[in-house]
Each structure stands twice: as C-alpha cells, then as structure tokens.
Amino acid sequence: xxxxxxxxxxxxxxxxxxxxxxxxxxxxxxxxxxxxxxxxxxxxxxxxxxxxxxxxxxxxxxxxxxxxxxxxxxxxxxxxxxxxxxxxxxxxxxxxxxxxxxxxxxxxxxxxxx
Numbered sequence: 001x002x003x004x005x006x007x008x009x010x011x012x013x014x015x016x017x018x019x020x021x022x023x024x025x026x027x028x029x030x031x032x033x034x035x036x037x038x039x040x041x042x043x044x045x046x047x048x049x050x051x052x053x054x055x056x057x058x059x060x061x062x063x064x065x066x067x068x069x070x071x072x073x074x075x076x077x078x079x080x081x082x083x084x085x086x087x088x089x090x091x092x093x094x095x096x097x098x099x100x101x102x103x104x105x106x107x108x109x110x111x112x113x114x
Contacts, residue, residue, distance in 0.1 A: 003048050003053040015041075026039075088109045092108070
C-alpha cells in the first residue's frame with residue numbers, strides 16, 4: 001500500500017478518529033479529570049507506516065509514535081504464532097472458503113499451541 005493510499009484509506013477515516021475518541025475517554029477513574037498521559041502509537045516499519053508522509057500526518061494530529069528500532073523484538077506475544085498457524089491450517093484444513101470454516105480452522109489450530 002503506498003503512502004498516500006495508506007493515509008487516505010486508513011489513517012484519516014479510521015485511525016485518527018479512533019485515536020481522538022480514545023483520548024476523549026481517558027480520565028483518572030477517581031477524579032474524572034482528563035489529565036492522563038496520551039497513548040503512544042506503535043506501527044511496524046512497513047514502508048507506508050515508516051514514510052515521512054505518514055509520520056508528518058500523525059504528528060499534525062498530535063499522535064505520538066513509539067520509537068523503536070526496525071528489528072526490535074515484537075511486543076505482541078502472539079505475533080510469532082501467526083505464521084505457524086497459517087501453515088498448519090493450509091496443511092490440515094486446505095484453504096478455508098467460508099467464515100465458519102475459517103473460524104473452525106483457526107480455533108482448531110490455536111488449541112494445539114502449548
């Protein structure tokens with residue numbers, strides 16, 4: 001996905017409004033004051049995510065990015081399991097063609113993960 005397309009099809013219609021809504025909901029549960037620190041937004045280093053265009057657009061909206069190196073360990077523990085699950089589904093289930101079949105295949109393979 002190129003930089004402009006990412007901006008106009010993902011950032012502007014989805015991410016920016018979602019981020020703004022979440023920020024409106026942040027408050028101290030005891031005082032209901034909106035003085036909580038903002039979220040840091042994290043993206044991988046896909047070209048459309050790491051582009052100057054994307055970074056400038058996020059900065060313009062006040063969305064601070066989490067700085068991390070390109071090959072940093074992934075902070076999402078499930079990330080390493082996706083590819084083995086996809087390979088196992090293809091091997092064990094073929095190519096699921098319906099939502100029900102896909103759901104059954106993912107759940108079946110997920111249950112095998114220790």
